[in-house]
Amino acid sequence: QSALTQPPSVSGSLGQSVTISCTGTSSDVGYHNRASWYQQPPGTAPKLMIYEVRNRPSGVPDRFSGSQSGNTASLTISGLQAEDEADYYCSSFTTTGLYVFGTGTKVTVL
Amino acid sequence: QVQLVQSEAEVKKPGASVKVSCKGSENTFSGYYMHWVRQAPGQGLEYMGWIYPDSGGTKYVQKFQGRVTVTRDTSITTVYMELSSLRSDDTALYYCVREGKIGLAYWGAFDIWGQGTMVTVSS
Numbered sequence: 001q002s003a004l005t006q007p008p009s010v011s012g013s014l015g016q017s018v019t020i021s022c023t024g025t026s027s028d029v030g031y032h033n034r035a036s037w038y039q040q041p042p043g044t045a046p047k048l049m050i051y052e053v054r055n056r057p058s059g060v061p062d063r064f065s066g067s068q069s070g071n072t073a074s075l076t077i078s079g080l081q082a083e084d085e086a087d088y089y090c091s092s093f094t095t096t097g098l099y100v101f102g103t104g105t106k107v108t109v110l
Numbered sequence: 111q112v113q114l115v116q117s118e119a120e121v122k123k124p125g126a127s128v129k130v131s132c133k134g135s136e137n138t139f140s141g142y143y144m145h146w147v148r149q150a151p152g153q154g155l156e157y158m159g160w161i162y163p164d165s166g167g168t169k170y171v172q173k174f175q176g177r178v179t180v181t182r183d184t185s186i187t188t189v190y191m192e193l194s195s196l197r198s199d200d201t202a203l204y205y206c207v208r209e210g211k212i213g214l215a216y217w218g219a220f221d222i223w224g225q226g227t228m229v230t231v232s233s
Contacts, residue, residue, distance in 0.1 A: 052218065
């Protein structure tokens with residue numbers, strides 16, 4: 001199973017919006033609407049931000065939103081804040097009954 | 111609050127095996143899938159496989175087949191991940207994670223993460 005494809009980095013100014021893409025295939029992202037997103041600040045364990053494409057766990061700000069079109073899932077961070085600076089990973093359930101992660105994207109707040 | 115507490119860091123020689131434990135608070139595992147994810151220094155997340163503690167059923171990524179074994183001890187709410195024939199590129203932080211669910215609807219996402227166990231493979 002190949003890793004899902006994410007841009008290595010995205011950046012935006014305080015208050016702006018950024019979108020991270022996550023491209024897979026019909027065997028993973030395009031299968032079963034099980035894309036999820038994780039935030040990982042330096043030196044910490046990842047934190048779940050979005051599950052099932054667009055659902056937010058309790059406590060995650062509504063500035064974080066998810067969407068999907070075909071085999072590409074996307075995470076949008078609106079009203080960018082300094083504390084949003086981190087690495088972000090997508091993940092998806094696959095037809096093998098296992099999971100795969102994306103290559104990761106570093107978000108920089110200018 | 112649900113927590114997953116993993117065993118301490120390990121240093122192993124190439125060819126050896128390592129067994130990492132992950133202990134949950136009471137009822138942490140019942141009805142949940144538990145997964146293992148690793149992260150090499152400065153690299154991304156890599157998925158390894160899962161166990162369903164209630165039955166002991168497991169499934170592993172093909173890359174790790176034959177080298178990884180995930181088990182559980184339900185009496186002490188602990189899962190274990192053993193990796194054999196260690197190589198230098200197995201040096202990584204190993205996380206146990208729980209798959210979230212509401213009722214019988216699994217999220218296909220990992221809501222609880224252990225603190226990670228660093229495994230260093232070096233001669």
